[in-house]
Amino acid sequence: MLRRTLLATAALGLSLGLSTGAFAAGMDKVKACFVYVGPIGDGGWTFQHHQGALELQKAYGDKVEIAWQENVPEGADAERVLTQMALGGCNIIFTTSFGYMDATNAVAAKFPNVMFEHATGFKREHPNVSTYNARFYEGRAVQGTIAGRMTKSNKIGYIGSFPIPEVIMGINSYYLHAKKVNPNVELTVVWAYTWFDPAKEADSAKALIDAGVDVIASHTDSTAPLAEAAKTNGAVVGFGQASDMAEYKPSPRVSSIIDNWGPYYVKRVGALLDGSYAQADAWEGIAGGEVLIGEITDAVPADVKAEAEAMRDAIAAGTYHPFTGPINKQDGSPWLAEGQTAPDGDLLGMAFYVEGIQGDIPK
Numbered sequence: 001m002l003r004r005t006l007l008a009t010a011a012l013g014l015s016l017g018l019s020t021g022a023f024a025a026g027m028d029k030v031k032a033c034f035v036y037v038g039p040i041g042d043g044g045w046t047f048q049h050h051q052g053a054l055e056l057q058k059a060y061g062d063k064v065e066i067a068w069q070e071n072v073p074e075g076a077d078a079e080r081v082l083t084q085m086a087l088g089g090c091n092i093i094f095t096t097s098f099g100y101m102d103a104t105n106a107v108a109a110k111f112p113n114v115m116f117e118h119a120t121g122f123k124r125e126h127p128n129v130s131t132y133n134a135r136f137y138e139g140r141a142v143q144g145t146i147a148g149r150m151t152k153s154n155k156i157g158y159i160g161s162f163p164i165p166e167v168i169m170g171i172n173s174y175y176l177h178a179k180k181v182n183p184n185v186e187l188t189v190v191w192a193y194t195w196f197d198p199a200k201e202a203d204s205a206k207a208l209i210d211a212g213v214d215v216i217a218s219h220t221d222s223t224a225p226l227a228e229a230a231k232t233n234g235a236v237v238g239f240g241q242a243s244d245m246a247e248y249k250p251s252p253r254v255s256s257i258i259d260n261w262g263p264y265y266v267k268r269v270g271a272l273l274d275g276s277y278a279q280a281d282a283w284e285g286i287a288g289g290e291v292l293i294g295e296i297t298d299a300v301p302a303d304v305k306a307e308a309e310a311m312r313d314a315i316a317a318g319t320y321h322p323f324t325g326p327i328n329k330q331d332g333s334p335w336l337a338e339g340q341t342a343p344d345g346d347l348l349g350m351a352f353y354v355e356g357i358q359g360d361i362p363k
Helices: 045-063 076-087 098-110 136-150 165-181 198-210 224-230 262-274 302-317 344-348
Strands: 030-035 064-069 092-095 115-119 129-134 155-160 186-191 215-218 237-242 253-259 279-284 291-293 334-336
Touching (some): 030 262, 045 253, 064 076, 076 092, 076 098, 092 098, 092 262, 136 237, 136 291, 155 198, 165 186, 186 198, 198 215, 215 224
Parallel strands (some): 030 064, 030 092, 115 129, 215 237, 237 253
């Protein structure tokens, strides 16, 4: 049931030629299909993938037909839906949840002339399977900077979905950058064990608020944490997750991480149309435009806003990496030396907290 992660075995930048000659010649029209783990109205992860699908249709007009199915559970149901899509004439199928990984590869084996694109996975067992993700930890560095500067209690919080590398690297990045600007900051992590369950997400936010936390980040899909923060009359602020969640501006939502999937979808379907499609593994971030930092509102002091935007721009320019040493692991053992940046393999398999975070990672 775990969804979005990559492992250290992922080979970034992979580009292998496909053996399917029909696609090498290009296509006049493409049917692009999307499988969603939640509802397109979730306000977060699935909503943003669907915005990318709509952007794809807008880019190519009648050359592209899109179709989708919402609320598809991970497991046997996903394999059934994927099979139906392949039989229904889909030329390319985007499977937008980590737990679809095995189903994606199983169905791809049966339909070698259909292209499969799996979000956040690492298995490419067949030449018609590609993978893609975004470097969300870069956005967490910007959020951590804001959190460390804005907290009045010196207590910041994080709602985790599942203890997988993608979530853990976000927690570490958020904490490191809050600590960098505020040495007194303390982080509390609450695990919701869900990607989309507004009631559980609201309960997690309430638990953090009751513990004295006044800045909350989350790695779940709904707007419930911001709705809970809104009840505090400005005492607690937070961030939009996966989509802008602009309805909560200017506060409690003071900024956001926006997953910008549209350019990737346009690029991959365009490659099918023009005959340049090849198997790939993509992991882009702020520089590539797949991670956007939503407007930093006037609820954030001007100097803090400028500091956060400077970090965003440095990451985009490649002059700053959010995981730059010296950094120790939670147990005090060295991880990165002075000036050393984290290898992608370390990030993709991250299973430890950095020094200063209290508590254990659930098994």
